[in-house]
Amino acid sequence: MSHLDYLKPVGVAPPPEPYNHVIRAGKTVFIAGQVAFDETGDLVGPGDPARQAEQCWTNIQACLRAAGADLRDVAKVVCFLADIRHVPFEIAVRRRLFADGRWPVYTMVQVAKLGREDLLFEIDVTAVVPWGGPR
Numbered sequence: 001m002s003h004l005d006y007l008k009p010v011g012v013a014p015p016p017e018p019y020n021h022v023i024r025a026g027k028t029v030f031i032a033g034q035v036a037f038d039e040t041g042d043l044v045g046p047g048d049p050a051r052q053a054e055q056c057w058t059n060i061q062a063c064l065r066a067a068g069a070d071l072r073d074v075a076k077v078v079c080f081l082a083d084i085r086h087v088p089f090e091i092a093v094r095r096r097l098f099a100d101g102r103w104p105v106y107t108m109v110q111v112a113k114l115g116r117e118d119l120l121f122e123i124d125v126t127a128v129v130p131w132g133g134p135r
Contacts, residue, residue: 029129075105
C-alpha cells in the first residue's frame, strides 16, 4: 500500500496530461495548479479575470473536499498570473473565501505563459489536515 493517496476530485475535469490534481500524503494535501476549466474541461470566463479566479478557487475547493480538507486547512498558495494587473480579481475571491486574519502564506508570480493564451491564472495550493483526519 502506498503512503500517498491519489485522489480524484468530483467536479474537476480529469487532467489532460499525466498528473493528478490532488494527492494526500499523511496530513499534507498537495493540489496541482488549478486553472479556470469547468468539470468538462471547458474554459470558464474567457478574458474575464474575475470569473477565471473564481473558477480556479472552485476547483481548489473540490480538490480539498476530495482529501477531506477545506479552506481552513490551506497553508500555502502560489498564484501564477499572465498579467499582474489581474491581481485584484484573485485577491477579491480570496478575501471572500478566507476568514479575516486567517490568510494562508501566499506567493504571486507573473509568468510569460500559462500553457494556453486564454488562461489568466494558475493557482497551486498546499493544505494540512488536522490529526483527526477528514472533517
